[in-house]
Amino acid sequence: MAIFKLKINGKQYQVDVDPSTPVLWVLRDHLKMMGTKYGCGVAQCGACTIHLDGEAVRSCITFVDSVGDQEITTIEGLSENGDHPVQEAWLEHDVAQCGYCQPGQIMSAAALLNSNPHPGDEEIETAMSGNICRCGTYTRIKQAIKTAANS
Amino acid sequence: MTIEKTTLDRRAFLRSSVMAGGGLVLGLSWLASAASAVEKATDVSASEWANFNAFLKIGEDGRVTIFSPNPEGGQGVLTAMPMIVAEELDVDWKNVVVEQAPLDTKLYSRQYMGGSNSIRSGWNPLRKAGATARQMLREAAAQSWHVPVGEVTTAKGVLHHKSSGKSATYGELATAAASIPVPADVELKAVKDFAIIGTSPKNVVGKEIVTGKPLFGYDIQEEDMRIAMIVHPPAFGMKLKSFNASSVKTMPGIKDVFQIKVFNEDYVWEHFDTVTFNELVAIVGNSTWEVMNAKLMLEVEWEQIQDHTITRNDYYAGKQELNIPSKPENSDWHKSASAEMAAQPGNVLRKDGNPEDAFRNAAKIIESTFIGPWLAHNNMEPYSFFAHVTDEWAKLKGPNQKPGLTVNALSHRLGMPVEKIEVEMTRMGGAFGRRSYAHWMIEAALISQHVKAPVKLVYSREDDMTGGIYRPYYRADYRAALDKNNKLIAFHVKAGGLVESPLINPNLFPAGAVDNYLAESWQIDSNITIGSYRAPRSNFMAVAEQSFLDEVAEAAGIDPIEFRLELLDRVKTNPVGERVGYDADRLAGVIKLLKEKAGTGQAGVHRGVSAYFAHGTYVAQALDIIIEKGKPKTKNVCCTVDCGIVINPDGLKNQAEGSIVDGIGVAMYGNLTFTNGVPDQNNFDTYEMIRYGDPLLPETIDIHFVESEVDPTGMGEPAFPPIMAALANALYKAKGKRLYSQPFVNDLG
Numbered sequence A: 001m002a003i004f005k006l007k008i009n010g011k012q013y014q015v016d017v018d019p020s021t022p023v024l025w026v027l028r029d030h031l032k033m034m035g036t037k038y039g040c041g042v043a044q045c046g047a048c049t050i051h052l053d054g055e056a057v058r059s060c061i062t063f064v065d066s067v068g069d070q071e072i073t074t075i076e077g078l079s080e081n082g083d084h085p086v087q088e089a090w091l092e093h094d095v096a097q098c099g100y101c102q103p104g105q106i107m108s109a110a111a112l113l114n115s116n117p118h119p120g121d122e123e124i125e126t127a128m129s130g131n132i133c134r135c136g137t138y139t140r141i142k143q144a145i146k147t148a149a150n151s
Numbered sequence B: 001m002t003i004e005k006t007t008l009d010r011r012a013f014l015r016s017s018v019m020a021g022g023g024l025v026l027g028l029s030w031l032a033s034a035a036s037a038v039e040k041a042t043d044v045s046a047s048e049w050a051n052f053n054a055f056l057k058i059g060e061d062g063r064v065t066i067f068s069p070n071p072e073g074g075q076g077v078l079t080a081m082p083m084i085v086a087e088e089l090d091v092d093w094k095n096v097v098v099e100q101a102p103l104d105t106k107l108y109s110r111q112y113m114g115g116s117n118s119i120r121s122g123w124n125p126l127r128k129a130g131a132t133a134r135q136m137l138r139e140a141a142a143q144s145w146h147v148p149v150g151e152v153t154t155a156k157g158v159l160h161h162k163s164s165g166k167s168a169t170y171g172e173l174a175t176a177a178a179s180i181p182v183p184a185d186v187e188l189k190a191v192k193d194f195a196i197i198g199t200s201p202k203n204v205v206g207k208e209i210v211t212g213k214p215l216f217g218y219d220i221q222e223e224d225m226r227i228a229m230i231v232h233p234p235a236f237g238m239k240l241k242s243f244n245a246s247s248v249k250t251m252p253g254i255k256d257v258f259q260i261k262v263f264n265e266d267y268v269w270e271h272f273d274t275v276t277f278n279e280l281v282a283i284v285g286n287s288t289w290e291v292m293n294a295k296l297m298l299e300v301e302w303e304q305i306q307d308h309t310i311t312r313n314d315y316y317a318g319k320q321e322l323n324i325p326s327k328p329e330n331s332d333w334h335k336s337a338s339a340e341m342a343a344q345p346g347n348v349l350r351k352d353g354n355p356e357d358a359f360r361n362a363a364k365i366i367e368s369t370f371i372g373p374w375l376a377h378n379n380m381e382p383y384s385f386f387a388h389v390t391d392e393w394a395k396l397k398g399p400n401q402k403p404g405l406t407v408n409a410l411s412h413r414l415g416m417p418v419e420k421i422e423v424e425m426t427r428m429g430g431a432f433g434r435r436s437y438a439h440w441m442i443e444a445a446l447i448s449q450h451v452k453a454p455v456k457l458v459y460s461r462e463d464d465m466t467g468g469i470y471r472p473y474y475r476a477d478y479r480a481a482l483d484k485n486n487k488l489i490a491f492h493v494k495a496g497g498l499v500e501s502p503l504i505n506p507n508l509f510p511a512g513a514v515d516n517y518l519a520e521s522w523q524i525d526s527n528i529t530i531g532s533y534r535a536p537r538s539n540f541m542a543v544a545e546q547s548f549l550d551e552v553a554e555a556a557g558i559d560p561i562e563f564r565l566e567l568l569d570r571v572k573t574n575p576v577g578e579r580v581g582y583d584a585d586r587l588a589g590v591i592k593l594l595k596e597k598a599g600t601g602q603a604g605v606h607r608g609v610s611a612y613f614a615h616g617t618y619v620a621q622a623l624d625i626i627i628e629k630g631k632p633k634t635k636n637v638c639c640t641v642d643c644g645i646v647i648n649p650d651g652l653k654n655q656a657e658g659s660i661v662d663g664i665g666v667a668m669y670g671n672l673t674f675t676n677g678v679p680d681q682n683n684f685d686t687y688e689m690i691r692y693g694d695p696l697l698p699e700t701i702d703i704h705f706v707e708s709e710v711d712p713t714g715m716g717e718p719a720f721p722p723i724m725a726a727l728a729n730a731l732y733k734a735k736g737k738r739l740y741s742q743p744f745v746n747d748l749g
């Protein structure tokens, strides 16, 4: 066990965990932030996507001791009132079905638009190919990303 | 307007009551046929009302709370079911708050999801619930204004009396309405007067989803809650022999390691009690990561099972003895054993005319064999359930499609009456049939009972994917006979699979359209467990049949759409045999609408079509492929649907789009194989799922509904099975190669 200081969604947190604990479980089990989801644990589904200094990473394989002073953003902190352009576009297109994959999808999409405000189809596909949706909402997600890019 | 008699099921309305702080609560038994609820209904005491969970509440502020009784897993009932109530109640949708009702087997019957049935069976009771409350509010207004009730009208939550100019909101009269006796008859709106049904309000929990609120079973947090995981055998046909917990018990955060037994040996399984591994090791600890690590370190010995039988009450077949062979199974064996069965006569399910003679006299015979592999459900949320079991009561919370049924198994196993067990339903992170089963709810309860603490059981992705209850391996052999004029004179289908045959209804299309018809089935025992999977059985029969019909149409030299329409004409005018299990007009209706909406297609576009009736709804699809950089790419899918009255058009479109994407993915990649009983795939690095950037993911999807006043049917499944055939037929046009065996990716190269 070791003490780690983490900056998450603009706030400081301190946790006492094994250094090999993935950030996913630090968020969910220790800090009770349930927005970041577990889907595979092996970086294959994207459900656990968070931002580290604005870049999308899979928190299920990001160990807590590798974070250092990089800033973590989770779905809970993406916007104050759930009104980030990507979240609004998601609502406008009523994207979600079961909704389980959607926090991860939104975090991947938001990171993409951070670095590339007007992505083309292929860029969207590449950036989003790590996020699986069993409910098959991909077509709406693409429309929502385009709406968010234009807002 | 129709007058709907409530007389027969009047006692199903429990009663109305004043809610704490004023307002109306109206409760009713979910389906009038719930006899036990009716008996109990007459003696509900006032004190029981305190915790009463009913269909709807109207507060004095005019806010309407509607409880959605069925579990939600992405199919949209949490929005659609309350829309039906609100429609008949005649309120403004923006004043409606929707809440998930808890499991209450006395209050609601059929509180489950499956077979695209939530809306089908909920339609009438939900309408009556809304209409009854509206009627009581009108009575209350009539009494307080001293006017005839017939003159009291409603609009968007306001009561009006025209000649006196009086008006009042529902909220103002809600408390008074609570003392009005529940009426014997209620008026239901005419379809043309619908104001909410047919509009597309957004998902009622959309905002919670996009902000990551803890809606799912995996997200449950309760005070003093422990995390539990199970360790199950690595292979089908194996069971627990012994384990050594000493090294694990001392690991950080680990509280306990012990064995649980899901059911006792003499237990008779109900339909959804399937359990793959009855004896499990449970590990309980403080956090998921610590328990996951302990799982890796646990020393366990497994041994081969013995041949044995399990008694089970099958939903369709009644009481069954299931033979469970001990032999570890391989995918090669599934293939060869199926081929052997297909070569022998099967159980005849339907026979019209004289198929043997017709085949003997045929000018042309077309024969094909189709294979569907084992499929894992791969809901994005792995299984989880919260349980807190004490000697006196049990509280459970989590995702389950059939809580109203599976709670009985739990009650039996805990030896605790159902009344002492509270089950709360969470949103399901995908359901697709797999969450119909009880086992992990029972596992969670047994673990909590053992450690005497609240526990959340979580499965890893690997536990989930290798845990059984799959869509089984299926095979179908088709033969068709054409005479010298290319008329279809005989049709033969023989289908079977591991544990069950996918063919249980032999009266579906093209039965009734062919003079000489034979349908046969077979099945093979297996130690791999099977269960419901999105659009059970039709998820295979549709692709096999609709691909085969395409082949037959080609052999007959007829356009595939015209070929189907001609066969349906025959069913309409002069059906063969006594039973036709579909409405030929409605099936022809979606095909004709498809012809109109999809147009003729452009040069360079390869179109595959398909049409199927499943789970109450009729669907036809045209999938267009182009070749780009030498590779097939899906441009557009046009899909026409007849699901009766369309409640939430955009919600239903989302379901159809998702089913189409999922169907393309499953047909291309879905595949679970076995080596010595061990699943060869256990996570998404080996089990392929459709992703962004896949060229076969449609660029666009258009959905069109047949206008209809027929009672609505569901949409969570029906667009899923036929798309696989539309894909196969389009790929055939594009590549010149028929695809008979899923996953198609193996044959496409």
Ligand code: FES
Pocket (backbone or CB within 6 Å): A037, A038, A039, A040, A041, A042, A043, A044, A045, A046, A047, A048, A049, A058, A059, A060, A061
């Ligand atoms: S849980 Fe991290 S990518 Fe699947």
Ligand code: FES
Pocket (backbone or CB within 6 Å): A096, A097, A098, A099, A100, A101, A102, A132, A133, A134, A135, A136, A137, B074, B380, B429, B430
């Ligand atoms: S919405 Fe269900 S998995 Fe994406």
